Amino acid sequence: MTGVPAGIDLSVDLGPLRLRNPVVTASGCFASGREMARFFDLATLGAIVTKSVTLEPRAGLPPPRMAETASGMLNAIGLQNPGVDAWIARDLPWLAAQDVPVIASIAGQTVDEYRLLAKRLDNVAGISALEVNISCPNVEDRGVVFACRAGATAAAISAVTSTTDLPVFAKLTPDVTDIAGIAAAALEAGATGVSVINTLLGMAIDVETRRPKLAAGTGGLSGPAIRPVAVRAVHQVWQALGPVPIIGIGGARTAQDVVELIMAGAGAVAIGTATFADPLAIPQAVDGLRRWLEDHDERGVADLCGAVRGPVAT
Amino acid sequence: MTATATATVRSTTATLVGRRRAAAYHVCSFSAPDIVAAATPGQFVSVSVGAPGTLLRRPFAVAGVDVAAGILDLVIAVVGEGTAWLVGQPVSTVLAMTGPLGRGFVMPVTSARCVLVGGGYGVAALEWLGQLLVSRGHVVELLSGAATVRALYPVSRLDTGTASVIETTEDGSRGHAGLVTDVLDERLTGDDTAVFACGPMPMLAAVARIAAGRGRPCQVAVEEHMGCSVGVCMTCVVPTTDGYTRACIDGPVMDASRIAWDHVRGGSS
Ligand SMILES: Cc1cc2nc3c(=O)[nH]c(=O)nc-3n(C[C@H](O)[C@H](O)[C@H](O)COP(=O)(O)OP(=O)(O)OC[C@H]3O[C@@H](n4cnc5c(N)ncnc54)[C@H](O)[C@@H]3O)c2cc1C
Numbered sequence: 055m056t057g058v059p060a061g062i063d064l065s066v067d068l069g070p071l072r073l074r075n076p077v078v079t080a081s082g083c084f085a086s087g088r089e090m091a092r093f094f095d096l097a098t099l100g101a102i103v104t105k106s107v108t109l110e111p112r113a114g115l116p117p118p119r120m121a122e123t124a125s126g127m128l129n130a131i132g133l134q135n136p137g138v139d140a141w142i143a144r145d146l147p148w149l150a151a152q153d154v155p156v157i158a159s160i161a162g163q164t165v166d167e168y169r170l171l172a173k174r175l176d177n178v179a180g181i182s183a184l185e186v187n188i189s190c191p192n193v194e195d196r197g198v199v200f201a202c203r204a205g206a207t208a209a210a211i212s213a214v215t216s217t218t219d220l221p222v223f224a225k226l227t228p229d230v231t232d233i234a235g236i237a238a239a240a241l242e243a244g245a246t247g248v249s250v251i252n253t254l255l256g257m258a259i260d261v262e263t264r265r266p267k268l269a270a271g272t273g274g275l276s277g278p279a280i281r282p283v284a285v286r287a288v289h290q291v292w293q294a295l296g297p298v299p300i301i302g303i304g305g306a307r308t309a310q311d312v313v314e315l316i317m318a319g320a321g322a323v324a325i326g327t328a329t330f331a332d333p334l335a336i337p338q339a340v341d342g343l344r345r346w347l348e349d350h351d352e353r354g355v356a357d358l359c360g361a362v363r364g365p366v367a368t
Numbered sequence: 369m370t371a372t373a374t375a376t377v378r379s380t381t382a383t384l385v386g387r388r389r390a391a392a393y394h395v396c397s398f399s400a401p402d403i404v405a406a407a408t409p410g411q412f413v414s415v416s417v418g419a420p421g422t423l424l425r426r427p428f429a430v431a432g433v434d435v436a437a438g439i440l441d442l443v444i445a446v447v448g449e450g451t452a453w454l455v456g457q458p459v460s461t462v463l464a465m466t467g468p469l470g471r472g473f474v475m476p477v478t479s480a481r482c483v484l485v486g487g488g489y490g491v492a493a494l495e496w497l498g499q500l501l502v503s504r505g506h507v508v509e510l511l512s513g514a515a516t517v518r519a520l521y522p523v524s525r526l527d528t529g530t531a532s533v534i535e536t537t538e539d540g541s542r543g544h545a546g547l548v549t550d551v552l553d554e555r556l557t558g559d560d561t562a563v564f565a566c567g568p569m570p571m572l573a574a575v576a577r578i579a580a581g582r583g584r585p586c587q588v589a590v591e592e593h594m595g596c597s598v599g600v601c602m603t604c605v606v607p608t609t610d611g612y613t614r615a616c617i618d619g620p621v622m623d624a625s626r627i628a629w630d631h632v633r634g635g636s637s
């Protein structure tokens with residue numbers, strides 16, 4: 055790649071996937087890709103993780119869907135998407151023609167929906183891996199989020215891994231007491247790795263009107279406010295399960311933030327909300343990462359994975 | 369004809385070069401030549417704000433441009449932390465700015481009587497639109513409404529033979545007492561009349577209803593809470609006959625007949 059000083063290697067391996075650099079898009083924060091191609095060359099990215107698609111089209115929730123909170127934001131979009139078939143027909147061909155791996159995100163309400171989605175995307179040209187968004191209510195279990203239960207996690211992930219040979223990443227919610235236990239269940243069910251973390255469930259109230267700021271009442275918290283939670287969650291999974299492929303997600307904006315999540319144990323880092331605050335956040339993080347390595351006499355970003363030291367002894 | 373989606377959009381910096389008050393509003397002028405060169409009335413920019421704890425950019429309609437000088441004006445109402453911070457910045461402050469964003473108003477192709485209906489700061493962008501319409505030979509009538517005289521945006525650049533301005537205030541402190549929509553219907557009798565509106569959503573809903581009742585074409589600039597302003601976060605959606613559509617990229621100017629007004633907050637009669 056041009057502009058990389060000799061000897062600096064930004065590439066990383068996420069299981070069988072080789073990425074040219076560790077910075078990828080967070081699901082739901084990059085639309086179809088065309089919108090952002092107006093601002094920068096998508097080949098700058100390590101990979102594109104696409105908006106979660108469902109079996110049938112989803113209209114999404116009514117607005118207001120967004121409320122800004124201290125160094126973060128709440129969103130309740132309701133997975134608005136055209137459905138997997140329309141996505142394959144309309145968005146995937148364009149993405150597949152870009153010089154960047156595509157990781158397709160899927161979301162279901164039942165175990166069988168996950169299986170059908172995996173079947174639909176298996177052997178479709180242009181997809182390098184699947185990210186399985188299991189931070190979704192399981193309608194067969196009173197709406198309890200799949201990723202809140204080890205059993206439901208294993209069931210949804212097995213449904214996918216037994217249907218396709220594509221690498222599979224299970225996207226976990228931080229709203230659990232033992233995220234490493236959920237990650238273990240996903241890996242046992244055949245997942246290649248885990249994506250950590252999805253948004254935290256939150257709520258904001260307009261105290262003048264006494265109403266929730268979001269039409270849906272509650273929503274997912276993202277942005278810099280959640281970064282320490284993401285770093286903690288990634289590190290817990292890394293410590294408990296050893297060097298497994300982890301896509302670290304949550305509040306990353308700068309190259310330093312990317313390095314922090316990598317040191318905690320992430321093999322790649324997804325950037326979401328930061329793109330909303332600055333369309334050029336991702337290319338700037340990639341450039342900054344290159345400079346950070348140079349300044350620290352580091353040769354390869356992969357060497358930093360899990361490189362956090364123990365706390366200073368007192 | 370559809371307005372071009374912003375192929376020429378830039379994510380750049382802008383320098384604050386001037387500030388003044390206009391009634392209850394703050395007019396902030398920014399030097400941003402790349403954005404100015406491509407902007408049309410109805411389009412907007414997003415601006416970074418530095419208030420503690422704020423994260424997202426704030427969207428504002430482009431209220432006018434000086435193409436030669438590379439300067440654009442934003443007319444800002446202070447409603448919260450971000451807008452308060454913005455209007456408190458000294459001249460020569462440099463901010464991140466992305467624009468021009470979204471679709472602007474589509475100009476009529478044949479000679480038309482253009483009725484422009486604005487509420488609050490929405491009037492500012494319409495004043496610019498009005499100037500362009502006049503320069504292309506159209507007759508322009510601008511209806512400007514607000515709650516009180518202080519919130520009435522002062523129009524000063526539509527002082528020509530083919531343009532007129534009618535003001536309304538809800539409390540009667542200036543012009544016609546009542547809503548701007550009270551005086552709209554009687555102005556839509558001509559076959560060649562086209563309606564352009566910019567203001568709060570309930571006002572747009574009323575304008576759309578009246579225009580539809582008279583069978584007149586109507587374009588509205590919608591507003592909804594925005595996250596990214598560039599089409600990727602799916603938060604600023606507006607209900608249309610075709611489902612939820614992003615205001616930032618498929619709007620903010622939309623054909624009023626596309627919008628499912630009964631599903632807009634404050635939009636049903
Ligand atoms: C396309 C578009 C064009 C706009 N043009 C202008 C303009 O020309 N001049 C102008 O003064 N304002 C304009 N706005 C509204 C402006 O963006 C908001 O007032 C501003 O973002 C509020 O920021 P804040 O930090 O001061 O307020 P916050 O602290 O975020 O919120 C204060 C209050 O404002 C409301 N609010 C926040 N964001 C928005 C929003 N995007 N739209 C409506 N209400 C909001 C909140 O619900 C809250 O009640 C426009 C909005 C859009 C979507």
Ligand SMILES: Cc1cc2nc3c(=O)[nH]c(=O)nc-3n(C[C@H](O)[C@H](O)[C@H](O)COP(=O)(O)O)c2cc1C
Nearest residue numbers: 080081082106129187251252276277304305326327
């Ligand atoms: C507007 C918005 C939409 C999102 N949509 C999805 C989605 O469809 N699927 C998914 O797995 N995660 C989704 N997420 C979660 C992000 O992928 C990411 O996990 C989270 O936002 C934390 O990262 P960030 O702080 O960098 O944004 C969404 C987040 C936001 C803010």
